[in-house]
Amino acid sequence: MMLQIRDLHKTFDNHSGEVLKGVSLSVDKGDVTAILGPSGSGKTTLLRCINFLETANAGTMIFEDRKIDMTRAGKSLISFIRKKTAFVFQNYNLFLNQSVLHNVTLGLTSGRKMHRAQAETIAMEALRRVGMAEKALAYPGALSGGQQQRVAIARAIATSPEIIYFDEPTSALDPELIGEVLSVMREIAQDGMTMLVVTHEMEFARHVSNHVVFMEQGVIIESAASEAFFASPKTDRAQAFVRSIMHQHQM
Ligand SMILES: Nc1ncnc2c1ncn2[C@@H]1O[C@H](COP(=O)(O)OP(=O)(O)O)[C@@H](O)[C@H]1O
Numbered sequence: 038m039m040l041q042i043r044d045l046h047k048t049f050d051n052h053s054g055e056v057l058k059g060v061s062l063s064v065d066k067g068d069v070t071a072i073l074g075p076s077g078s079g080k081t082t083l084l085r086c087i088n089f090l091e092t093a094n095a096g097t098m099i100f101e102d103r104k105i106d107m108t109r110a111g112k113s114l115i116s117f118i119r120k121k122t123a124f125v126f127q128n129y130n131l132f133l134n135q136s137v138l139h140n141v142t143l144g145l146t147s148g149r150k151m152h153r154a155q156a157e158t159i160a161m162e163a164l165r166r167v168g169m170a171e172k173a174l175a176y177p178g179a180l181s182g183g184q185q186q187r188v189a190i191a192r193a194i195a196t197s198p199e200i201i202y203f204d205e206p207t208s209a210l211d212p213e214l215i216g217e218v219l220s221v222m223r224e225i226a227q228d229g230m231t232m233l234v235v236t237h238e239m240e241f242a243r244h245v246s247n248h249v250v251f252m253e254q255g256v257i258i259e260s261a262a263s264e265a266f267f268a269s270p271k272t273d274r275a276q277a278f279v280r281s282i283m284h285q286h287q288m
């Protein structure tokens with residue numbers, strides 16, 4: 038088991054009620070887990086708590102055999118975990134005033150104290166894997182959204198993380214740019230990367246992920262192998278959700 042979350046709870050001070058009401062999940066090395074669920078169900082909050090961008094009100098994380106109280110993880114533990122994980126955001130989060138190459142090397146030279154030459158070699162290899170090597174010296178503003186997200190994925194894989202978290206990586210993209218990002222994600226998955234992916238892309242969830250977690254109102258109401266989930270979701274709500282998303286996307 039590479040990552041385990043047990044009984045994670047989260048409440049925001051300015052929000053009535055719990056946003057996460059005891060979420061538990063397990064991820065094995067090489068797993069690609071799709072997190073599905075309607076807007077507002079707590080998917081982003083879950084990823085942010087797992088990466089300590091938010092502090093949980095209760096919950097235990099087991100990461101590579103370390104047991105961590107998520108309510109009181111200290112700075113050094115958080116930075117240890119962050120060095121082994123990467124995050125891909127909906128809006129890419131690239132530095133617009135830095136070249137593509139610099140965006141990718143930054144986490145290596147400053148975060149990991151790597152020498153520039155070595156960082157650039159690794160960054161170029163990561164950019165090659167996402168088909169963006171020719172744009173190494175371009176600035177993000179000159180790229181399409183799909184290209185920017187591929188650079189963000191290169192930045193993630195360049196650090197050789199144990200796991201990559203994706204939060205709706207294609208939701209901000211024009212429809213014609215979604216495919217190029219999904220196919221890069223599929224290749225990375227096939228190379229064995231462990232991935233936890235919040236997505237509304239049912240084809241990706243069905244054909245690339247091996248596990249599906251369905252959330253609603255801060256609770257995981259279904260967790261199953263992808264094949265079994267898509268063959269017949271156990272709950273009516275998951276069934277209705279999948280049907281409505283498929284319907285929207287086919288129109
Ligand atoms: N920083 C915050 N402060 C207050 N409420 C928040 C905050 N972030 C999220 N929420 C609330 O938590 C709930 C879950 O949000 P979110 O995790 O973004 O859901 P999802 O990603 O599934 O759409 C929503 O009701 C949202 O309004």
Ligand SMILES: [Mg+2]
Nearest residue numbers: 080081082205
């Ligand atoms: Mg979200």
